[in-house]
Amino acid sequence: MAITDKLADHLKDKTLAGAGAFVAGTWREQSADGKTFDVTNPANGAVIATLPNCGRTEVDQAIAAAHEAQKSWAKKTAKERASILRALYDLMVENADDLATILTMEMGKPWAEARGEILYGASFVEWFGEEAKRMYGDMIPGHQTDKRIMVIRQPVGVVGAITPWNFPNAMLARKMAPALASGCAMVCKPAQMTPLSALAIACLAERAGLPAGLLSVVTATSSSMVGKAFSEDDRVRKITFTGSTEVGRILMRQGADQIKKMSLELGGNAPFMVFDDADLDAAVEGAIASKYRNAGQTCVCANRLYVQSGVYDEFAEKLARRVAELTVGDGMAEGTDIGPLVDEAAVEKVKDHIEDAVSKGAEIRLGGEHHEKGGLFFQPTVLTGVTPEMKCAREETFGPVAPLFRFESEEDVIAMANDTEFGLASYFFSRDLAKVFRVAEALEYGIVGVNTGLISTEVAPFGGIKQSGTGREGSKYGLEDYTELKYICLGGIE
Numbered sequence: 001m002a003i004t005d006k007l008a009d010h011l012k013d014k015t016l017a018g019a020g021a022f023v024a025g026t027w028r029e030q031s032a033d034g035k036t037f038d039v040t041n042p043a044n045g046a047v048i049a050t051l052p053n054c055g056r057t058e059v060d061q062a063i064a065a066a067h068e069a070q071k072s073w074a075k076k077t078a079k080e081r082a083s084i085l086r087a088l089y090d091l092m093v094e095n096a097d098d099l100a101t102i103l104t105m106e107m108g109k110p111w112a113e114a115r116g117e118i119l120y121g122a123s124f125v126e127w128f129g130e131e132a133k134r135m136y137g138d139m140i141p142g143h144q145t146d147k148r149i150m151v152i153r154q155p156v157g158v159v160g161a162i163t164p165w166n167f168p169n170a171m172l173a174r175k176m177a178p179a180l181a182s183g184c185a186m187v188c189k190p191a192q193m194t195p196l197s198a199l200a201i202a203c204l205a206e207r208a209g210l211p212a213g214l215l216s217v218v219t220a221t222s223s224s225m226v227g228k229a230f231s232e233d234d235r236v237r238k239i240t241f242t243g244s245t246e247v248g249r250i251l252m253r254q255g256a257d258q259i260k261k262m263s264l265e266l267g268g269n270a271p272f273m274v275f276d277d278a279d280l281d282a283a284v285e286g287a288i289a290s291k292y293r294n295a296g297q298t299c300v301c302a303n304r305l306y307v308q309s310g311v312y313d314e315f316a317e318k319l320a321r322r323v324a325e326l327t328v329g330d331g332m333a334e335g336t337d338i339g340p341l342v343d344e345a346a347v348e349k350v351k352d353h354i355e356d357a358v359s360k361g362a363e364i365r366l367g368g369e370h371h372e373k374g375g376l377f378f379q380p381t382v383l384t385g386v387t388p389e390m391k392c393a394r395e396e397t398f399g400p401v402a403p404l405f406r407f408e409s410e411e412d413v414i415a416m417a418n419d420t421e422f423g424l425a426s427y428f429f430s431r432d433l434a435k436v437f438r439v440a441e442a443l444e445y446g447i448v449g450v451n452t453g454l455i456s457t458e459v460a461p462f463g464g465i466k467q468s469g470t471g472r473e474g475s476k477y478g479l480e481d482y483t484e485l486k487y488i489c490l491g492g493i494e
């Protein structure tokens with residue numbers, strides 16, 4: 001059994017996290033070279049699982065099995081593929097409590113947030129099961145009397161997926177669902193800190209009747225080995241990656257030799273703007289939702305909060321009062337709002353950003369310290385008097401820190417908001433309709449939240465511009481990333 005009692009004792013279904021890596025349709029408790037690695041609970045450091053540390057042998061086996069299984073899978077009707085995705089959706093919902101417990105104990109987020117992530121991940125499986133039936137093509141009026149022009153969509157083939165630790169269920173579901181719906185096969189390498197959520201999805205996919213080989217979950221500590229395997233093997237037609245921009249850049253370079261099709265969901269540096277005419281209470285709630293969700297460890301978290309002068313002091317006061325109500329603790333404990341950060345490096349980065357800001361003149365309105373619980377817990381923090389020279393203005397903090405910048409005019413704040421190499425999510429609060437359109441159209445981002453801090457849904461296209469990535473996940477557009485267009489020119493039709 002891969003999982004320990006530290007996790008099994010919290011599960012109704014103890015087999016859900018699988019029994020090792022899921023490679024080419026079989027569960028592997030051992031890798032070819034016999035190496036293993038531990039998965040620990042960031043709330044207390046307890047070992048919750050020991051998994052095989054897969055090598056190139058397992059990755060190659062997974063790719064070969066995917067390449068074989070995908071041929072017959074692509075020949076099934078959309079309805080046949082949709083029915084298996086629907087069965088998987090139903091199983092994810094039925095097992096949501098256990099899936100949430102697995103997620104919280106390997107990643108740390110509060111259980112209620114984890115359960116929300118499970119339903120969010122499941123929503124992509126439901127959505128793309130339906131979209132499978134709408135993989136339409138075109139009939140185009142011919143350019144000559146004897147010609148008929150057809151355009152069809154066909155699955156890309158084998159997809160290599162690499163996913164991050166902060167949404168270990170939803171980030172795989174958001175890739176696997178359109179891939180399987182369109183007739184592709186997938187080999188996934190989850191983050192080594194959080195592999196169990198992906199293994200649980202594979203376990204339920206097997207129970208839902210997904211044919212062997214179509215989905216593999218390779219658990220490995222050498223992520224660069226997996227990235228190279230995906231890049232070098234021409235049976236892998238596409239790489240889909242969610243994670244940091246620097247790793248996305250590496251994968252893009254490695255994929256260039258084979259002109260590998262790429263979907264990249266990368267880093268962010270989201271501006272969150274509050275104008276004088278905003279509903280301040282709504283803006284505060286929006287800031288709480290956007291900034292402190294997952295302890296600030298999401299790619300779409302507000303990273304820079306710009307507040308117009310006329311409401312700056314009132315907003316800062318209201319926000320600090322609301323943040324002070326947040327409870328820090330173990331994600332499995334009732335009432336926890338802010339769980340532990342994922343690792344020591346994350347804690348050090350948060351400390352560095354705070355120390356840098358204070359050294360350049362910012363003030364700590366609230367928090368700013370390592371939490372008294374110690375370990376990976378950090379106090380939710382509000383900084384005021386923040387300026388563009390500070391690290392938190394240019395780097396993704398990825399922690400529970402809200403740096404408040406003051407601004408005077410609409411033109412100034414748009415210029416500051418756009419002054420970054422990132423372009424994923426952005427947010428602003430205003431009740432002036434003309435301003436809403438002007439600002440939304442001027443922001444250089446893939447996503448704009450207006451009078452809301454929460455934008456994530458399966459029905460909308462999620463993705464960024466500039467160095468936040470390429471491609472879109474979710475929505476009717478999400479299927480396109482897993483298909484190729486084929487133009488068929490029919491001649492001799494007299």
Ligand SMILES: NC(=O)c1ccc[n+]([C@@H]2O[C@H](COP(=O)([O-])OP(=O)(O)OC[C@H]3O[C@@H](n4cnc5c(N)ncnc54)[C@H](O)[C@@H]3O)[C@@H](O)[C@H]2O)c1
Pocket residue numbers: 162163164165166167171189190191192223224225226227228242243244245247248250264265266267268298299300396424469
């Ligand atoms: N745009 C989005 O949808 C989205 C979602 C979640 C996280 N992110 C971003 O991800 C970052 C945080 O997540 P993270 O710390 O897991 O990112 P990361 O880039 O360090 O790791 C992401 C995944 O890539 C793997 N990896 C690392 N180096 C690799 C290499 N050389 N070759 C192949 N794979 C490699 C990791 O093992 C992990 O599975 C943040 O920048 C965040 O903004 C973006």
Ligand SMILES: O=C[C@H](O)CS(=O)(=O)O
Pocket residue numbers: 166167297298299300456462
């Ligand atoms: O980290 C960013 C993920 O994409 C999470 S969400 O889609 O915004 O919930």
